[in-house]
Amino acid sequence: MTMRKTPYARLRYPWASDTVSAADVESMGADIDQALVQTAGLASNFSRTASVVVQRAAAQSLTKGVLTTISFDSLKLDNGANSPFANAAWYNAASPTRLTAPTSCVVLCHAMGGVNFTAAAGSSNCVQCTVALNGATGQPNVQGSKYAALSTQTGSQFANCMSMWKLSAGDYLELKLYWTGSPAGPLNTDTSFPPSMALSMVAVPAVA
Amino acid sequence: MSGLTTNEGLPYPSETDFADVQDAFRLATAIDSDIRAQQKPFRDFGMRPSFIGRCTANQSGFLSGTQYMPIGAVEWDNTGGIGFGTYYWTQPNSQAPSWWLFGATILVVPTGSQVGGEMNMGLIQIATTDQVTQQISYTTYYQRNDDSTTNGEWINMFCMAALYQGQANAGLILQGTTTKAIQAGSRFWGMYLGPVT
Numbered sequence: 001m002t003m004r005k006t007p008y009a010r011l012r013y014p015w016a017s018d019t020v021s022a023a024d025v026e027s028m029g030a031d032i033d034q035a036l037v038q039t040a041g042l043a044s045n046f047s048r049t050a051s052v053v054v055q056r057a058a059a060q061s062l063t064k065g066v067l068t069t070i071s072f073d074s075l076k077l078d079n080g081a082n083s084p085f086a087n088a089a090w091y092n093a094a095s096p097t098r099l100t101a102p103t104s105c106v107v108l109c110h111a112m113g114g115v116n117f118t119a120a121a122g123s124s125n126c127v128q129c130t131v132a133l134n135g136a137t138g139q140p141n142v143q144g145s146k147y148a149a150l151s152t153q154t155g156s157q158f159a160n161c162m163s164m165w166k167l168s169a170g171d172y173l174e175l176k177l178y179w180t181g182s183p184a185g186p187l188n189t190d191t192s193f194p195p196s197m198a199l200s201m202v203a204v205p206a207v208a
Numbered sequence: 209m210s211g212l213t214t215n216e217g218l219p220y221p222s223e224t225d226f227a228d229v230q231d232a233f234r235l236a237t238a239i240d241s242d243i244r245a246q247q248k249p250f251r252d253f254g255m256r257p258s259f260i261g262r263c264t265a266n267q268s269g270f271l272s273g274t275q276y277m278p279i280g281a282v283e284w285d286n287t288g289g290i291g292f293g294t295y296y297w298t299q300p301n302s303q304a305p306s307w308w309l310f311g312a313t314i315l316v317v318p319t320g321s322q323v324g325g326e327m328n329m330g331l332i333q334i335a336t337t338d339q340v341t342q343q344i345s346y347t348t349y350y351q352r353n354d355d356s357t358t359n360g361e362w363i364n365m366f367c368m369a370a371l372y373q374g375q376a377n378a379g380l381i382l383q384g385t386t387t388k389a390i391q392a393g394s395r396f397w398g399m400y401l402g403p404v405t
Contacts, residue, residue: 006240013236014229028236035243042250106258106284108399123324126358139393140262143313145364148356161364162311164260164397166284180358202399203256203286 050083052090064185101167106203112160114190122182129159258399269387307401311366312378315391326384330363
């Protein structure tokens, strides 16, 4: 029996004879079965968007005028390994500064960092929240924001940013904080609202 | 062919029918269409329209006015809306009115002595077309980070907008006495969120 296939899910159906054999029905049923398994897989992926959230809960010392890479000590969410889109975790405690792309993907990234000024920030100050690709310390592979406090302000000063990145499998993003101002430092990161970084996969080039 | 399944309405022959290839053909194509429709939202997620454009050269310094970010490198684009040398992302004409999230990091490079408090403002400008009148209207979103005298500002901004046959771009507004410009490495990006209706 010659079988033809439907255009999309490629389901086999009988064609060249005017009678239908049990084997034809069996092969069509098997193809439908596979297509439904594929649909279930897609639904499973969809319900577990590959994403990760990490924080730096303990204070981390930041030297004045030095772009410092934040070492994350608190993993809030990492469903990379549970998402068939990714199939691997983003965070590895052995490399606690990095969120590594498990697969080629486009991610939306949010990052925030606060620095606790123990004395007045001074007339020329800033807190810079930097998201860096593969260890970069300057353009072009950095995105972020910079915030300058009023000169008399003390206490925690925050900067936060949103960015989007195209990552190849194995590329990693890091959060780096920079501050300058009147205090000699070093200053600590804020612990009430600790530095954090979150990624969520928003597109998969392999599907496009 | 005498029956339809309860949930999806797939056609099938009853036990008393003589099953022929036309029955199998109709059933197979009905199942095929059904599966295609059910998988659509999942596939749409994987291929969500989005783009990332990067400025690859420091722009010419200026004192006051507006400078738009040129796209020197397309890091990612599955919309066909941006290209090398353009200043705008253009929404695909075939796309229905839809919500988009746009964002940018505008790095500001100073070329002279900085003066504290001078105005640095980032902008994202959105153009959208009225479906009935075809009139184009503009909306601009701002983020202001005045000069901190710490060797340039990093202006990070984002906005959500509804567009139809629209365009979007990012830029820098200055007003002051120090020459500055958009720095290489600045990025403008966007991602589709969903239909307006």
